[in-house]
Amino acid sequence: MRQVVGDVPLGGSPFPPIADYAFLSDCEVTALVAPSGNIEWMCLPRMDGPSIFAQMLDRDAGGFRLGPVDTKVPAGRRYLPGTMVLETTWGTRTGWIIVRDVLLIGPWHHEADRSHTHRRSPTDDDADHVLLRTMRCVNGFVEMHMDCEPVLDYGRRHVNWEYGSGGYDVGIAEAEGFDLQLRLTTDMRLGFEGARARARTTLRDGDTAFVALSWSEHGAPQTYDEAYHRLVHTADFWHEWLSHGDFPDHPWRTYLQRSALTLKGLTYAPTGAMCAAATTSLPETPHGERNWDYRYSWMRDSTFMLWGLYTLGFDEEANDFYYFIRDVATAHDELQVMYGIGGEKQLDEITLDHLSGYEGARPVRVGNGAYSQKQHDVWGAVLDSLYLHTKSRDGLAESSWVVMRKQVEDAIAHWREPDHGIWEVRGKPQHFTSSKMFCWVACDRGARLARLRGADDLAERWQAAADEIKADVLEHGVDDRGVFTQHYGTKALDASLLLMPLMRFLPLDDPRIVATVHAIADELSVDGLVLRYRTEETDDGLSGEEGAFVICSFWLVSAFAEIGETQRARELCEKLLGYASPLYLYAEEIDAKSGRHLGNFPQAFTHLALINAVMHVIRADQELAAGQQTLDASRRER
Numbered sequence: 001m002r003q004v005v006g007d008v009p010l011g012g013s014p015f016p017p018i019a020d021y022a023f024l025s026d027c028e029v030t031a032l033v034a035p036s037g038n039i040e041w042m043c044l045p046r047m048d049g050p051s052i053f054a055q056m057l058d059r060d061a062g063g064f065r066l067g068p069v070d071t072k073v074p075a076g077r078r079y080l081p082g083t084m085v086l087e088t089t090w091g092t093r094t095g096w097i098i099v100r101d102v103l104l105i106g107p108w109h110h111e112a113d114r115s116h117t118h119r120r121s122p123t124d125d126d127a128d129h130v131l132l133r134t135m136r137c138v139n140g141f142v143e144m145h146m147d148c149e150p151v152l153d154y155g156r157r158h159v160n161w162e163y164g165s166g167g168y169d170v171g172i173a174e175a176e177g178f179d180l181q182l183r184l185t186t187d188m189r190l191g192f193e194g195a196r197a198r199a200r201t202t203l204r205d206g207d208t209a210f211v212a213l214s215w216s217e218h219g220a221p222q223t224y225d226e227a228y229h230r231l232v233h234t235a236d237f238w239h240e241w242l243s244h245g246d247f248p249d250h251p252w253r254t255y256l257q258r259s260a261l262t263l264k265g266l267t268y269a270p271t272g273a274m275c276a277a278a279t280t281s282l283p284e285t286p287h288g289e290r291n292w293d294y295r296y297s298w299m300r301d302s303t304f305m306l307w308g309l310y311t312l313g314f315d316e317e318a319n320d321f322y323y324f325i326r327d328v329a330t331a332h333d334e335l336q337v338m339y340g341i342g343g344e345k346q347l348d349e350i351t352l353d354h355l356s357g358y359e360g361a362r363p364v365r366v367g368n369g370a371y372s373q374k375q376h377d378v379w380g381a382v383l384d385s386l387y388l389h390t391k392s393r394d395g396l397a398e399s400s401w402v403v404m405r406k407q408v409e410d411a412i413a414h415w416r417e418p419d420h421g422i423w424e425v426r427g428k429p430q431h432f433t434s435s436k437m438f439c440w441v442a443c444d445r446g447a448r449l450a451r452l453r454g455a456d457d458l459a460e461r462w463q464a465a466a467d468e469i470k471a472d473v474l475e476h477g478v479d480d481r482g483v484f485t486q487h488y489g490t491k492a493l494d495a496s497l498l499l500m501p502l503m504r505f506l507p508l509d510d511p512r513i514v515a516t517v518h519a520i521a522d523e524l525s526v527d528g529l530v531l532r533y534r535t536e537e538t539d540d541g542l543s544g545e546e547g548a549f550v551i552c553s554f555w556l557v558s559a560f561a562e563i564g565e566t567q568r569a570r571e572l573c574e575k576l577l578g579y580a581s582p583l584y585l586y587a588e589e590i591d592a593k594s595g596r597h598l599g600n601f602p603q604a605f606t607h608l609a610l611i612n613a614v615m616h617v618i619r620a621d622q623e624l625a626a627g628q629q630t631l632d633a634s635r636r637e638r
Helices: 224-243 253-265 301-312 315-328 377-389 398-414 433-453 456-476 495-503 511-523 550-562 566-577 604-627
Strands: 022-025 030-033 038-043 051-053 063-068 076-079 086-091 095-107 125-149 160-163 170-174 182-186 191-193 196-204 208-214
Touching: 022 095, 022 253, 030 095, 063 086, 063 095, 095 224, 125 224, 196 208, 208 224, 224 253, 253 301, 253 604, 301 315, 301 377, 301 604, 315 377, 315 398, 377 398, 377 433, 398 433, 398 456, 433 456, 433 495, 495 511, 495 550, 511 550, 550 566, 550 604, 566 604
Parallel strands: none
Antiparallel strands: 022 030, 030 038, 038 051, 038 063, 063 125, 076 086, 086 095, 095 125, 125 196, 125 208, 160 170, 170 182, 182 208, 191 196
16 A cells, blocks of 8 residues: 655645655654655654755745755655665766655664753763764766755745855754754855755766755754764664664564664653654644644653563663653642643644645644643553552552642542543543543552552542442443443444553453444444444544554554454454555555555654564464464374
């Protein structure tokens, strides 16, 4: 189902397909690279900041292209295995050239001072704040063209360029009223055309060149040799990080590794927070209004983040995200749905009417108004995260215990109220079944942790609340077929109910669990891909349809495996892996009819669910292999 790679207009659109973007990260800043070699999305000074390149949302909002003069479609693209270094190979009429793009990571910089952003303990590595692009001609000769036109503040402010040295190798870009200074360093000869920096050179067999964009005091490489060594250091960082993971020797190992690297790239290292996605306003419906800013950290992601990272052996990253959750989940304030990656609580949503949007999908939004919604799944997500994190009595710190008590008590106080649900619908609040189930999770996990701590009175009271919530769900959240419904008083289905077997709400062989999994698979799917819900049956406050949510389809894989239908789990998982982008990345949704990726990209939630689903299938395969009779090759006497 992979789409043709290329940056030529498809169906008259000048925008590349969402799945054809490559993703770069230094764990503070991210960038998306189109197949043409054009960087079409990048924000500074961190991944949720204002954009400097935003052609992904408007072709006039800034870009940074590096490629052959007369060729837009590359011969091939890949990540250097086990890294976040993108390699693009170009074949032209006259020769072949390889371009490598990377956001550099170097040694820890703050030896004489303290970082103003880091709240987690610093490691040996730190973002260099440099976007590096290297070139090497491997055959013949190729005329290369560099075109860098930043437009600050989401395409609203053009820059002015000046030379930063006595020659043509350094350009400095600034805009009046902005503290940000961009520095372009290269061994090509720069020229300026208004707000655009350009360079053009012919590389012959064996020739090399580089260009680096930097935005801090750390500085860019000054020569190609220095650029190459810093690229190698960054690749070594990613290799070393990946080596800490525990990946099964299985044909699907590559999907697990790329998902792990993507999740690491979406993690903001100074705080440990994980962005839901690198982008804003990529449409869930082509040309539609379902366009949201996902560059924030959702509480509901915490459980799935810890599931995925602990499963693969990345305990440090899981712990950092857990402590970010503990930082924002104070003992005084009520827990929010989401926070900024620095822990910000106010994420006011505005529209950028000057941007045309991806393929005309408007409005373009920054900020996310859902931060102020009431969504009752948050307490269960946090308690399940704490439960996963706490492996012993000694692991339950007093500070965590105080936070935990507050969240359980909030769940008990509010579970009877309607809310906006896990999907953040902007229609009328309802008694969503999955929200009640997550309140049960909060009380159930809280009771277990209370028993671990020796707080028997609390454990008994919280367990009684869990039992009351479960009884209410079983009375009001099940239809006459024995299938769990989206909310009380409806027969509509909802894919979030696939989490019931994963959260162990009922025994895995309970007829209601099995019936719900089958109903969602048969009635809430299009060509095997699962919808969140039927838009015509759900008051979500929006118009138009949406694609199949990839996370829901991976949840179905896990649910099939949990109820013992491993063959169906394996077949669906194989199908979903076939929808991966050419670089093994996933957006939020897939159009079941065309296979086109929709929504923000790359999507952390999707990659988290992929890890869980693939590991379910691999374990089922391993159990099947273990149950087979061992081959006896010994000689038998006649």
